[in-house]
């Protein structure tokens with residue numbers, strides 16, 4: 203069975219960058235009728251919080267990205283310990299004692315000599331005496347010993363990839379303070395949960411190479427890997443610094459429709475056009491990982507606005523009925539009200555403004571030079587209740603009486619009734635006006 207996971211660390215809020223990963227993994231699982239697991243990578247006890255974990259769930263729920271189960275890495279320490287023991291027994295995990303400063307110095311020296319900054323494995327050449335001396339006043343960290351061969355995989359987005367293990371440092375799996383690092387934890391989880399497909403950002407390509415060897419060392423099955431490109435700003439600038447301002451909760455606050463965001467993420471960076479879908483289920487249609495390119499993907503938060511307006515305009519009355527009822531829109535005019543409002547709002551929060559206009563009437567907007575004209579028009583207003591013929595009948599009568607026509611006839615009347623210079627078709631709006639303040 204296809205099984206995917208979305209594995210955020212609960213050390214911050216989800217942003218558009220993580221969302222892309224979530225959407226891909228979600229769609230792969232759902233399209234295949236498989237399982238989608240939410241995994242909280244909370245091995246760092248200082249930075250991970252319950253509040254962030256709750257916020258992540260809330261964001262995913264808002265989007266409708268439902269998960270089949272939640273797993274937390276903090277509850278699996280025994281498993282990671284056992285895996286580390288197994289690797290140690292097989293000679294694949296070794297203790298090292300360099301401090302961060304010493305490692306940094308080594309890297310600088312290598313770079314100065316034009317060499318790649320790969321860990322030199324000097325921990326493996328320590329004599330027993332040296333080792334014990336270091337151990338006496340330092341905490342050891344633990345590194346996975348890579349087999350120095352080419353690591354190859356068929357990447358679902360990037361195509362055939364191969365990385366020479368000799369060009370990569372042996373990854374640290376356990377820190378000096380005993381904390382298991384993501385690399386080991388993630389591998390154990392992917393093996394134990396039977397993950398079949400892993401999609402993540404291209405910043406993880408090197409991790410993937412080392413993780414493939416660790417999976418093999420633990421006799422696990424290597425999943426299918428795919429790495430999506432990273433998002434950039436509209437001009438191609440790095441987004442990393444701005445991601446804090448592109449948090450999903452901020453987009454939610456701004457009234458962005460979840461389906462607009464999902465529709466964008468399911469297509470952005472692919473050869474298929476972005477189409478606003480009406481439900482999460484429709485997103486699976488034609489979703490194809492191989493349609494995505496390797497080049498960095500431009501993202502412009504402004505694009506979410508027209509997509510949101512489109513998504514709102516495509517809502518059926520059944521989808522919005524509750525909102526309208528809660529605002530106090532009477533059931534018999536709900537449908538007519540929605541038909542005129544849906545194309546005149548940027549976010550759902552603006553519906554209330556239109557209902558207030560219909561319910562209470564607007565403060566008329568009357569230019570001095572139109573005062574007399576509007577006064578004359580007021581005397582010709584047909585009796586309410588108004589129908590969709592009323593506007594035509596009224597404006598015809600006013601035209602007849604005043605001789606005005608075109609814009610000079612219609613605009614002052616619109617402004618008098620709605621307080622605005624533009625808006626919905628007046629013949630459709632007029633029957634909905636419960637009150638006017640002329």
Ligand code: GLU
Nearest residue numbers: 209210211243388401402
């Ligand atoms: N917690 C990791 C991250 O957010 C997960 C990466 C992965 O998908 O393996 O980068």
